[in-house]
Amino acid sequence: MVSTSRSSLRDVLKTSLPAVLDLSSQTIIWLVEAIFIGHISTQALAGVGVALQIIILTFTVVLTFVVGASIIIVRYLGNNDTWNANHVFAQALIIGGILSIFISLLWYFGGTQLFTIIREKQPIARQYGVDYLKTISYFGPLIILNFIALGIMRMAGDTLLSMKINVFANLFHISLSYVLIFGHWGFPRLEARGAALAASIAHSMAFVITLISLRRRKSSLFLPFSEFRSINFQTFKKLFKLGAPTTVEQLVWAIGQLVLSVYAARMGILALATHQVLVRVQSVLTMAWTGFGMASMTLVGKSIGASAEQRAISSAVVTARVALVFSILVAALLIFFRESWLGIFTNDPAVVRFGASTILVFALIQIPKAVNIVFTGNLRGGAELAWLMWLAISSVLLFEVLGAYLVSLVFGAGLMGLWLIQGVDESARFVLNYRRFMQRRWQKNRVEL
Secondary structure, three states: OHHHHHHHHHHHHHHHHHHHHHHHHHHHHHHHHHHHHHOOOHHHHHHHHHHHHHHHHHHHHHHHHHHHHHHHHHHHHHOOOHHHHHHHHHHHHHHHHHHHHHHHHHHHHHHHHHHHHHOOOOHHHHHHHHHHHHHHHHOHHHHHHHHHHHHHHHHOOOHHHHHHHHHHHHHHHHHHHHHHHHOOOOOOOOHHHHHHHHHHHHHHHHHHHHHHHHHOOOOOOOOOHHHHHOOOHHHHHHHHHHHHHHHHHHHHHHHHHHHHHHHHHHOOHHHHHHHHHHHHHHHHHHHHHHHHHHHHHHHHHHHHHOOOHHHHHHHHHHHHHHHHHHHHHHHHHHHHOHHHHHHHHOOOHHHHHHHHOOHHHHHHHHHHHHHHHHHHHHHHHOOOHHHHHHHHHHHHHHHHHHHHHHHHHHOOOHHHHHHHHHHHHHHHHHHHHHHHHHOOHHHHOOOOO
16 A cells, blocks of 8 residues: 555656646746736737737637547556557647648738727737737647647656656747847847747747657657548547537636636726736646646546556545645745735735735635646546536636625625635535545546547
């Protein structure tokens, strides 16, 4: 029993820690780039921010095939069936490649119309956003294909390799952004176009590295070019069937976060500014917790594929304990250094004071949130996707839409109430996801391979 526990802990740390660093680095780079763009003008920050929201929203559609392929692939890898794992991987890239062309055309030709629909009041801000989106569109297929490939590799357990590639891309991206946005070292000052160009070049180079790694068998997956001769529509149906619920789940969650921002805006500019600072910090922490969630999904999925259900439960529990320890440490640091890290995002003392009063609730939320994300990953590994989708829809309607409105606006709890209701939401979903997983209903799920 002791050796099994130690083995599980070693597997969890080996799989999760690179994923935590990998996913966190991407969000941190977005924050640093936002600081660069903010030094151009407020209009530039607003326009590029909207463009990034459009890009992230379209990537949610691509996530359908990342999750769908990953669930099937980890089952095959758990059963040591690498041929079929590689087949599904290649088919996901074919479908993703076709989809990426349509998405890139939408970014290029639909950029102006998309910003008109959003009704951005500042024409200068709208132009910054359109310039950013059109520049990204030139490299869209390579960026999207790399997102799919690294996403599947990460969920298949190649977290160290995906971390190395992604960290390289992010560091190159931010270094090039500094040069091209402001025009240093003899380069022209390209502002928003420079930011888009830096991101495009960095992630296109990362795609080349990813492709080389796959062909040289540095990953547990291999990319056979022979698969690119035709599309297997049966595989396509399987990927869509498995991935669609996760896409709906993520879209609903994004809408819930938007609703919370609307409520914060109704409280006044001070509350909204403070809320946005907390949201940015939470986005970094969420990516860290997602790293543990992906590790748990991988380990649980492979164990189920190998018909080792007790090992699946052991891996799930150990991952949750590791995430619990990390989240408690993070919560303590957030509370102890609350004024210091708030000052990084704003020099407005009113925002710092206002935010400091909400930090206790914000910090404590991270504990149930981290463990809940792990059990969400456990359930994904067990293909409990419909459950997660309906739970997300129910919780967003009950807590983010109705509960947050009543607590923060009707009963006057303000921003504190807005974050308190999120803590209730995370805690409730953790309890329900924990019970669902430990009841082992996932044993009845049969993933069509």
